[in-house]
Amino acid sequence: MLSHYKIITLSHQHTNLRDLAKFVLPELEQTIVHLLQSAKENFNIQELFYVSTCNRVMFLLYGEFNADENTVIPFYRHFLPQLTASDYTILKENVKIFQGTDAVSHLFNVASSVDSLVVGERQILSQLREAYEFTRTQGLCGDAMRLLMDQAVLTSKEVFSTTRIGEKPVSVASLAVLKLLRYALRPDARILLIGAGQTNGIVAKILHSNAFTNVHVFNRSLPKAQSIAKLFPNGKASLLSELNEFSQGFDALIACTSSPTPLIDLHVFTSLVQNEKNPKVIIDLAVPNNVTMEVAELKQVHYVEIETLRQVASENMAFREAEVIKATKVIDSNIEKFSRLFKQRKIEKAFSSLPDEIKAIKEKALSEVFKKDLAELDEPTKELIEKMLTYMEKKCVGVPMKAAREILL
Ligand SMILES: NC(=O)c1ccc[n+]([C@@H]2O[C@H](COP(=O)([O-])OP(=O)(O)OC[C@H]3O[C@@H](n4cnc5c(N)ncnc54)[C@H](OP(=O)(O)O)[C@@H]3O)[C@@H](O)[C@H]2O)c1
Known part of the structure; x- marks a missing residue:
């Protein structure tokens, strides 16, 4: 019966991300398998699938288990016995339960990234597929879940191929690299990355996928800089304190640290530029800025700062959100298709x-x-x-x- 499909979920839509983290299952795979297996037996569930991403925790189940606001507490207690009374209050206030066609619809919306924090991000589909593959190979899922997951994947692919929901970059990291590409830098252009935090880590991956090879990473602590530099054939890593002595010149510089004071002032810039006269692209993703206005205003410098990129990011996000209307039509027709497929399979x-x-x-x-x-x-x-x-x-x-x-x- 279609009504046997149920989803119990907490997501960014209703829960703040710090609270959400409390409801993620332990990381160890064998522990997860054991907990899911015993939950199937205890709660009369035939098939059980679990996925967690940075903005959602979701159980998808098939079976007679009556998922409602009363049973959801013992259900979670089974997985996370350490939850406190206040965690249960958060759970009760924020958990969403979907059943039958609503569960199918929710899954298709998640898979198509309509329900994502960043609408149109493609990563969610691979996260769902990986989690499904894991639960399937552990014998936690069977025919009902296979049928639903297959259709979820087809729906997501149709949404991405027939709408523009995944177009136009919405992260400052991708927009920063896009800017560099506009300046027609060669793949072996000398790029300096200042900072090796999360954001510059993403910038580095995008530089790598755009075939840039010559990247020198400077960071306050060396190991993070080294792990980013490893991505590139000509990658190098140094301590931030060595930036003043760097004498190999550069073509582009991307700064992104949490330093409360600027790191690239006129003195540092003059030393870095080594009397070269060619234009220098400087992208400053930090808040507060890592580059002083004196440097930003130099004739030789093409300066891009985070606010400009944020503005473009929010315009692009608005564009993606407008595509949601088209995506919803695709999803609705796939819900109908699935309903027929499910009956046929029965x-x-x-x-x-x-x-x-x-x-x-x-x-x-x-x-x-x-x-x-x-x-x-x-x-x-x-x-x-x-x-x-x-x-x-x-x-x-x-x-x-x-x-x-x-x-x-
Ligand atoms: N997260 C975002 O979505 C986002 C987007 C755009 C811009 N930003 C801005 O980008 C900056 C970094 O963000 P993030 O997400 O990459 O942060 P993160 O992962 O916490 O990394 C922070 C980076 O800043 C360095 N750092 C911290 N304090 C410093 C100091 N006093 N002097 C020099 N370096 C210092 C850290 O060096 P160690 O590795 O040695 O600690 C690390 O490289 C922030 O200004 C943030 O506002 C964030």
Whole structure:
């Protein structure tokens, strides 16, 4: 029954991300498997799938378990016995439970990134697929989940291919690299990354995927700089304190640290530029800025700062959000498609024993019910009757299946 599909979820839509972290299952895979397995037994669930991302924790289940605001507490207690009374208050106030068509709709919205914190980010589909593959191979999911997940993947692909929901970058890191590309820098351009935090880590990955090779990372602590520099064939790492002595020049510089005071002032810039006269692209992603206005205003410098990029990011986000209307239409038609597929699958399963049952009736007719009558017939007549019964057997199997399919159309 479609109503056996249920989703129990906490997400960024209703819960702040710090609270959300309390409801993530322990990281160890074997512990998760054990907990999910025992939850299936304890709560009368046939199939159980779990996924957590940085902005949602979701259980998708198939079974008779009556998921509601009362049962959700013991359900969570099973997984996270350490939760406190105040955590349960957060849970009760924020948890969302979907059932039947609503559960299908929620999953399709999640898979298509309509429900994401950053609408149109493609990563969610691979996170869902990975989590499903994990639960499937651990024997936690079966046919009902396979059918639903297959359709969720198809829906997501259709949304991304027929709408523009995933177009136009919305992160400052991608917009920063896009800016560099506009200045037509060569792949071996000398790029300095100042800072090796989360944001510059993402910038580095995007630089790498755009084939930039020559990146020197400066950071307050060396190990983070080294791990980013490793991405590039000509990657190098140094301590931020060595920036003043750097004498190899540069073409572009991306600064992104949490330093409360600027790091690139006129003195540092003059030393870095090494009397070179070519234009220098400087992208300052830090708040407060890492680059002084004196440097930003130099003729030789093409300066891009975070506020400009944030403005573009929010315009692009508005563009993506407008595409949600089109995405919703695609999702709705896939919900209908899934509902038909699900019924069809139910019928196939219900009829799966039909061929054997009809064959058994034929065998019984020949070997028991009409045994004596057949014994009085000559061989050619017996053969003919057997042939006719075999023909009937094969033809009869398809009749109820065909009728059932026609009802669904
Ligand atoms: N997260 C975002 O979405 C986002 C987007 C755009 C811009 N920003 C801005 O980018 C900056 C960094 O963000 P993030 O997310 O990458 O932060 P993060 O992951 O916390 O990294 C902070 C970086 O700043 C360095 N740092 C911290 N204090 C410093 C100091 N006093 N002097 C020199 N370096 C220092 C850290 O060096 P260690 O590794 O040695 O600690 C690290 O490289 C912030 O100004 C933030 O406002 C953030």
